[in-house]
Structure formats: C-alpha cells, structure tokens
Amino acid sequence: xxxxxxxxxxxxxxxxxxxxxxxxxxxxxxxxxxxxxxxxxxxxxxxxxxxxxxxxxxxxxxxxxxxxxxxxxxxxxxxxxxxxxxxxxxxxxxxxxxxxxxxxxxxxxxxxxxxxxxxxxxxxxxxxxxxxxxxxxxxxxxxxxxxxxxxxxxxxxxxxxxxxxxxxxxxxxxxxxxxxxxxxxxxxxxxxxxxxxxxxxxxxxxxxxxxxxxxxxxxxxxxxxxxxxxxxxxxxxxxxxxxxxxxxxxxxxxxxxxxxxxxxxxxx
Amino acid sequence: xxxxxxxxxxxxxxxxxxxxxxxxxxxxxxxxxxxxxxxxxxxxxxxxxxxxxxxxxxxxxxxxxxxxxxxxxxxxxxxxxxxxxxxxxxxxxxxxxxxxxxxxxxxxxxxxxxxxxxxxxxxxxxxxxxxxxxxxxxxxxxxxxxxxxxxxxxxxxx
Amino acid sequence: xxxxxxxxxxxxxxxxxxxxxxxxxxxxxxxxxxxxxxxxxxxxxxxxxxxxxxxxxxxxxxxxxxxxxxxxxxxxxxxxxxxxxxxxxxxxxxxxxxxxxxxxxxxxxxxxxxxxxxxxxxxxxxxxxxxxxxxxxxxxxxxxxxxxxxxxxxxxxxxxxxxxxxxxxxxxxxxxxxxxxxxxxxxxxxxxxxxxxxxxxxxxxxxxxxxxxxxxxxxxxxxxxxxxxxxxxxxxxxxxxxxxxxxxxxxxxxxxxxxxxxxxxxxxxxxxxxxxxxxxxxxxxxxxxxxxxxxxxxxxxxxxxxxxxxxxxxxxxxxxxxxxxxxxxxxxxxxxxxxxxxxxxxxxxxxxxxxxxxxxxxxxxxxxxxxxxxxxxxxxxxxxxxxxxxxxxxxxxxxxxxxxxxxxxxxxxxxx
Numbered sequence: 026x027x028x029x030x031x032x033x034x035x036x037x038x039x040x041x042x043x044x045x046x047x048x049x050x051x052x053x054x055x056x057x058x059x060x061x062x063x064x065x066x067x068x069x070x071x072x073x074x075x076x077x078x079x080x081x082x083x084x085x086x087x088x089x090x091x092x093x094x095x096x097x098x099x100x101x102x103x104x105x106x107x108x109x110x111x112x113x114x115x116x117x118x119x120x121x122x123x124x125x126x127x128x129x130x131x132x133x134x135x136x137x138x139x140x141x142x143x144x145x146x147x148x149x150x151x152x153x154x155x156x157x158x159x160x161x162x163x164x165x166x167x168x169x170x171x172x173x174x175x176x177x178x179x180x181x182x183x184x185x186x187x188x189x190x191x192x193x194x195x196x197x198x199x200x201x202x203x204x205x206x207x208x209x210x211x212x213x214x215x216x217x218x219x220x221x222x223x224x225x226x227x228x229x230x231x232x233x234x235x236x237x238x239x240x241x242x243x244x245x246x247x248x249x250x251x252x253x254x255x256x257x258x259x260x261x262x263x264x265x266x267x268x269x270x271x272x273x274x275x276x277x278x279x280x281x282x283x284x285x286x287x288x289x290x291x292x293x
Numbered sequence: 294x295x296x297x298x299x300x301x302x303x304x305x306x307x308x309x310x311x312x313x314x315x316x317x318x319x320x321x322x323x324x325x326x327x328x329x330x331x332x333x334x335x336x337x338x339x340x341x342x343x344x345x346x347x348x349x350x351x352x353x354x355x356x357x358x359x360x361x362x363x364x365x366x367x368x369x370x371x372x373x374x375x376x377x378x379x380x381x382x383x384x385x386x387x388x389x390x391x392x393x394x395x396x397x398x399x400x401x402x403x404x405x406x407x408x409x410x411x412x413x414x415x416x417x418x419x420x421x422x423x424x425x426x427x428x429x430x431x432x433x434x435x436x437x438x439x440x441x442x443x444x445x446x447x448x449x450x451x
Numbered sequence: 452x453x454x455x456x457x458x459x460x461x462x463x464x465x466x467x468x469x470x471x472x473x474x475x476x477x478x479x480x481x482x483x484x485x486x487x488x489x490x491x492x493x494x495x496x497x498x499x500x501x502x503x504x505x506x507x508x509x510x511x512x513x514x515x516x517x518x519x520x521x522x523x524x525x526x527x528x529x530x531x532x533x534x535x536x537x538x539x540x541x542x543x544x545x546x547x548x549x550x551x552x553x554x555x556x557x558x559x560x561x562x563x564x565x566x567x568x569x570x571x572x573x574x575x576x577x578x579x580x581x582x583x584x585x586x587x588x589x590x591x592x593x594x595x596x597x598x599x600x601x602x603x604x605x606x607x608x609x610x611x612x613x614x615x616x617x618x619x620x621x622x623x624x625x626x627x628x629x630x631x632x633x634x635x636x637x638x639x640x641x642x643x644x645x646x647x648x649x650x651x652x653x654x655x656x657x658x659x660x661x662x663x664x665x666x667x668x669x670x671x672x673x674x675x676x677x678x679x680x681x682x683x684x685x686x687x688x689x690x691x692x693x694x695x696x697x698x699x700x701x702x703x704x705x706x707x708x709x710x711x712x713x714x715x716x717x718x719x720x721x722x723x724x725x726x727x728x729x730x731x732x733x734x735x736x737x738x739x740x741x742x743x744x745x746x747x748x749x750x751x752x753x754x755x756x757x758x759x760x761x762x763x764x765x766x767x768x769x770x771x772x773x774x775x776x777x778x779x780x781x782x783x784x785x786x787x788x789x790x791x792x793x794x795x796x797x798x799x800x801x802x803x804x805x806x807x808x809x810x811x812x813x814x815x816x817x818x819x820x821x822x823x824x825x826x827x828x829x830x831x832x833x834x835x836x837x838x839x840x841x842x843x844x845x846x847x848x849x850x851x852x853x854x855x856x857x858x859x860x861x862x863x864x865x866x867x
Contacts, residue, residue, distance in 0.1 A: 198637065206493045
C-alpha cells in the first residue's frame with residue numbers, strides 16, 4: 026500500500042524530470058531488450074560478455090584514473106551525467122519535498138560545470154566528480170573508516186560502516202559526495218544504495234571487478250563522439266591515459282592541496 | 294541414591310527426547326521457509342549444510358562483504374546476491390517478489406525471529422541482472438515507471 | 452567565613468514537577484522529531500548536499516563547548532585554588548556532564564544511521580579527529596563524575612586536586628578537539644585555520660559561564676537562597692573578561708583572513724554581503740552577544756542589578772547560538788573555491804553559480820531536536836540538584852571565602 030503511494034507520487038513528479046528521462050523511459054517501455062542492445066557501442070557489449078568476476082584482491086599495481094580534455098567537452102551535452110545516473114540507479118531517485126530544495130538534496134555523482142575565466146572571458150566546460158585523491162581528506166576524517174581508498178586507487182564508501190555523520194562531505198574540497206536524503210526503492214543489484222549513507226563516484230567499481238574496460242561516463246562520451254574523458258591505469262606507462270597525460274598539459278583541481286588526484290584536467 | 298539415579302536418568306531421557314522432537318519440528322519448518330517455486334526449493338542444501346546456514350549465514354555474508362567491498366573479490370561462495378537469486382519466488386505473472394517481504398524467504402524468518410533485516414535498505418531485493426527482466430523486477434519492487442536500466446549495465450552485473 | 456553546607460534543591464513539589472514536566476515534554480517532542488527525520492530521511496530537514504551540517508549541529512556544538520566551559524568554575528576552585536569558587540564546584544561539574552550528554556544526544560540523533568552507533572564504538576579511524584573526540588567526550592564524562600565524587604565524598608578529598616588537574620587538561624583538549632573538527636578542514640576557506648581550536652576554548656569560557664550563572668541564579672532565586680554581592684561581582688567580572696578574550700580571538704581570526712588575499716572574497720561576503728550570516732555575525736554575535744553584555748557588565752549602575760546580569764548572560768547565550776550558526780552554517784554556505792580565477796556560470800550540482808551561497812533554512816524538526824538536547828541537559832541538572840547535594844545553602848557575603856583580590860574588603864581583614 027505504501028509502495029502504491031510512492032508509485033503515484035513518482036508518476037506525478039515525472040513531468041518535472043528532464044525530457045530526456047521521459048523519452049528514455051518511454052523508449053525502454055516499448056523497446057525489447059534486443060533492440061536496446063543494438064544501441065550500445067559494440068566494444069562495450071563485447072567487453073561485458075568477456076567479463077569474469079575478480080578472484081584476487083585488488084592490488085596497488087594499478088591506479089585507476091581519468092583524464093578529462095575540456096577542449097572536447099561539448100556545451101549542452103550531459104551524456105556522461107545521464108549515463109552515470111543510469112549505471113548507478115540514481116535516475117530511480119524519487120524527488121522529495123519542494124523542487125528547489127530537492128535540487129540540493131538529490132544525490133549527484135557527476136555533474137557538468139561551466140566556467141568563465143575572470144580575466145579573459147574564456148568559457149570552459151568540464152565534468153566534475155570524485156577526484157580519487159591519493160591522500161583523500163574524506164578518508165582522513167571518517168571516524169569509522171567507512172570512507173576508504175581501495176588498493177587500486179578508488180576512493181569509496183563502505184556503506185556497512187557508514188553512520189551518516191557527513192564529516193567526509195565537510196572535508197571534500199570538490200563537493201563530490203552526496204548524502205542519501207530519502208528512502209530508496211528498486212536499487213540495482215550492482216549498486217546498493219540507501220537512506221542515511223554518503224556516496225560518490227566509485228569509478229564504476231562493479232565494472233572494474235568484472236574486468237571491463239571503461240566507465241559508464243566514458244562510454245557515453247565516446248558514443249556521443251566527443252571522447253573527452255579517458256579512463257585507464259595511471260601506473261601503466263603504456264595505457265592510453267598515461268600516453269595522453271604525457272602529451273597534453275594537464276592539471277589537478279585544487280593543486281594547492283597536494284592531494285595527487287586520480288582525475289586530471291587538460292585545458293583549464 | 295538410587296532415587297537420585299532414576300531421577301537423573303529420567304531427566305536425561307526427557308532431554309534426549311526433547312532434542313529429537315525439536316529436530317523433527319525444525320525439519321518440518323525447512324519446507325515451510327524455503328518458498329515454493331523458488332530455485333532453492335529444488336536443492337537439497339544451500340552453499341553449506343542447512344543447519345550451518347541457519348546459524349551462520351550472517352557471519353558468512355559479513356566476511357564476504359569485506360572481501361567484496363574492500364578487495365573487489367566478486368566470485369565468493371557466499372553472497373547476498375546469491376541469497377536473492379536462489380530464494381526468490383515469482384508471482385503468477387512471473388514477476389519476482391521482493392525477498393524481504395514478510396511472506397518471502399528472508400522476510401518471513403527474520404519476522405518470526407524478530408531480527409531486524411536491513412540488508413535490503415540498500416541492497417536490491419529482487420534479481421536485477423542479466424537473465425532477469427529488470428523491468429518486471431522493478432515493478433515487483435514497487436517502482437513501476439521508474440525503470441530505466443540499459444542493457445550494458447545489466448550485462449556488467451554478473 | 453563559615454563552613455559551606457550543601458543541600459538538595461527543595462522548591463515546592465508542584466513547581467518542581469511542572470518544571471520537570473515541561474522539560475520532559477520538550478524531550479518528548481524532540482524524540483518525535485527525531486523519529487520523523489529518521490523515518491522520512493533527511494530531506495525533511497533543511498540540510499542538503501552543500502550545507503551538510505545544520506541546526507542540530509549548532510545546538511550540539513554549543514552544548515558541548517558550553518559543557519567544557521561550565522567546568523571552569525570547578526577548575527578555578529580546585530586547580531587555581533580560589534576558595535571563593537569552591538562552593539560552586541559541584542554545580543559546575545554537574546552542568547558540564549549534563550550539557551555534554553545533551554549535546555552528544557543531538558549529535559547522535561542527527562546521524563544518517565543512528566542505529567549504527569555501535570559501529571562508531573567498534574571501528575575507529577585514528578586519523579579522524581571525530582574518532583578522537585569519541586574518546587575525549589566519554590573520557591570527559593568519566594573524569595568529571597570522578598571529580599564530583601572527589602568534591603562530595605570525604606574520602607575523595609586527597610584526589611580532588613589531581614583529578615581536578617586532569618579534568619582541566621582534558622577539557623582543554625576536548626574543546627580544542629571540537630574546534631579542530633572544523634579547524635583542519637582544508638576544503639573550506641572559513642575552516643582552514645588552526646586558530647579555531649583555541650578560539651573554541653575562548654568561546655567555551657564565555658558560554659559555559661553564562662549558562663552556569665543563569666542556572667545558579669535561577670536555582671537560588673527559586674528557593675530563596677542568597678547570593679551575596681561579592682560572589683555576583685566575581686562572576687560578572689569573570690564573564691566580562693571571558694567575553695573580551697573571545698572577542699580577541701574573533702578579531703585575530705578575521706584579521707588573518709583579511710590579510711590573506713585569497714580569503715578576501717570570504718571576508719567580504721561574511722562581513723558585508725552575506726545576508727543572514729552577516730546580520731547574525733554583527734547583530735547576533737558581536738553586538739548582542741559580546742558588546743552589549745560587556746557594556747552591561749562593566750556599567751557602574753546596571754552591573755549591580757541582578758536582572759541586568761541575567762540579561763547579559765542570556766545575551767551571551769543568544770550570541771553563542773548566532774556564533775555557532777555563522778561558524779557552522781555560514782562557513783558551509785560560502786561556495787568552495789574550486790576554480791580560483793574563474794566564475795562558475797552553470798553547474799549540475801549548484802557549486803556556487805556566480806558566487807551564490809548555498810541555501811539553507813532550518814526546518815522545525817531540526818530546531819525541536821536541538822531544543823531537546825537543551826532540555827536533556829536541564830533535566831539532568833534539575834534532577835541532579837534535587838536528589839543530591841549539589842547546591843550550597845548560601846553564597847551570602849559572610850559565607851563565601853574572602854579573596855586577596857577583594858578590593859572593597861578591609862585591607863587587613865584577611866583571615867590567617
């Protein structure tokens with residue numbers, strides 16, 4: 026009965042959601058699994074077929090990271106954000122309270138930011154997410170150790186230990202973390218998430234553990250033809266990301282804090 | 294002295310009988326708690342013998358969760374996803390029923406034992422991976438119209 | 452000077468029970484608010500992903516630092532050996548424990564998953580000041596209870612000084628630790644300052660004493676126990692001194708920020724254009740919470756009147772809440788400087804678009820939850836003074852000890 030209420034409520038709220046959402050939902054409602062599969066980039070599909078679950082603990086021989094070439098990040102495109110929402114079940118969030126308040130309370134793992142240089146007026150676009158620092162402030166401050174860095178460099182939250190104190194959100198210089206302000210329904214098996222815990226981008230950790238090649242945002246950016254985000258192993262000198270990092274001038278956001286972020290930006 | 298021996302004997306007899314009776318009761322309940330029509334109903338035992346599972350399942354998945362979350366190991370013998378997969382039952386329309394509902398496998402027993410079950414505050418209570426139709430799964434979870442999963446995501450969740 | 456006699460607080464039962472009932476009702480309402488916030492999730496609060504700590508933390512941090520400040524009176528008596536403060540030691544200890552309990556309860560009730568408190572007790576990350584504070588808070592409670600025993604029990608006498616010393620050191624660590632929760636956050640401009648540790652200590656002196664004085668005066672008036680002018684003069688001078696020490700730290704904090712060019716925008720916002728935060732800073736914290744009470748306390752006529760002293764204490768507390776609001780919420784509302792030299796034109800997560808501050812308006816359940824913490828602190832105090840001998844029978848001039856600094860006493864009347 027309770028669920029029915031939620032259902033009607035959420036249908037009411039659907040018109041507020043961006044058009045893309047509605048269109049996608051409608052599409053998925055009608056399209057069968059097969060035709061949907063055809064939409065996915067072939068490479069991605071092949072990878073997931075070949076994927077096998079990890080049997081050994083992750084090691085520090087790899088360090089996952091992203092390189093974002095802001096020159097290629099297109100204005101008005103939010104494919105990476107939508108892909109992330111789909112991948113992690115964030116599009117299943119049911120808006121609560123007033124719309125303006127919900128904008129600040131909903132969980133966001135990746136967002137688009139548009140910047141203007143105060144001196145030159147130059148405009149820059151970029152996606153911003155957890156920067157996967159080598160020395161993450163969120164891990165330092167977490168009282169229970171729920172906020173932790175995996176051996177392969179992924180900074181994430183162990184929701185079993187998270188008590189929802191939100192100190193990590195106070196400490197993060199990138200505002201990368203979100204608190205789950207409401208009950209969740211219909212979570213995805215691969216991405217458990219629930220009320221009262223903090224969460225953030227985990228570089229699609231379930232994809233990492235099944236040996237897939239990239240993240241949802243990267244795939245979406247490739248599919249849009251922008252290729253603004255590169256994912257890979259920062260410790261492997263032959264990986265695409267390492268090669269691109271050697272070619273392109275890049276920097277970290279808030280370099281002054283010397284956190285050695287795993288996400289690097291070119292052209293900002 | 295002899296009286297005492299008889300008394301002790303009676304007590305021991307009673308205890309033994311009681312233990313056997315309890316066993317039979319438990320054996321009866323096995324069938325009741327494994328939901329008819331779930332894949333688990335076809336099997337003799339879970340990943341460990343039934344009596345161990347009954348007492349230790351929380352320990353098993355607790356150790357497993359550390360391996361999975363912190364070390365990325367995903368092929369463990371014990372897994373909450375495995376519980377859901379195998380013990381899920383389907384309604385007349387072939388929609389999976391959330392496993393934490395009071396008449397379902399996890400929900401029923403935890404209800405009976407008055408043990409708070411909060412795994413499914415965060416974890417999916419219906420299979421939601423390749424093989425299972427995500428849309429029906431979501432419908433059963435009470436989020437009709439919220440389904441927006443893509444095929445490659447489903448493929449990635451083994 | 453006579454022997455100090457302590458006696459239970461014996462106000463008429465109907466008055467006592469109605470006071471208790473009022474506090475219990477406040478606690479009950481707070482419990483309901485807690486249930487509502489936990490059941491619904493935090494979306495019913497005004498807190499969001501930008502301002503992650505809100506009204507409950509304003510109350511909790513105020514109570515916690517006031518708790519450590521309230522213990523000062525006992526420390527002055529025991530460690531600094533000022534006999535005039537000795538009769539106040541027991542109430543000081545009781546208030547410290549009570550306010551800490553109230554503050555911690557609010558803090559815990561605001562957690563996203565309060566039922567996992569056991570996790571916080573069994574998993575520690577010692578690089579976190581929060582984890583250290585768990586020990587500082589529980590340790591404080593234990594030490595102050597031991598301190599109270601050493602004050603009240605004849606056998607405790609020899610331990611009074613060492614325990615008092617430990618309690619003093621511990622309370623300084625506790626308040627520094629509480630300030631450091633904020634002081635070591637490099638992410639936010641307003642927090643990234645080690646001075647917040649000592650500044651919280653200075654603030655705690657003033658708030659703890661103001662609360663202590665209010666409770667003392669109320670308790671004594673209710674039962675008609677006398678407080679002599681000498682004691683009042685002592686306390687009010689001390690309060691004025693503590694307020695000025697706090698002001699000094701606030702001044703240094705802002706001067707430092709003004710000197711550092713990159714923090715200019717923060718200071719400009721907070722001191723001039725920050726809307727509610729600017730108003731609370733100047734109107735609440737500086738004017739109503741510091742300058743006006745100081746003026747009252749040093750005023751030759753007003754400072755002699757009990758009601759004005761009570762008003763000054765109340766103003767210090769009001770200013771304390773304003774200060775906490777500015778420090779905790781204002782500092783989060785100011786956008787983080789992720790891209791110095793750039794203006795954020797658009798953002799999918801409201802990262803201070805065009806320099807806008809993050810929105811936060813407290814909701815009623817949050818405020819009720821916070822008030823519940825205050826009620827818990829007062830309830831513990833009220834029950835404590837009723838059942839145990841916490842309050843001295845009299846603080847009249849002929850009872851309290853003479854002090855070497857007592858100017859208006861006859862120069863050579865000091866007892867041997």
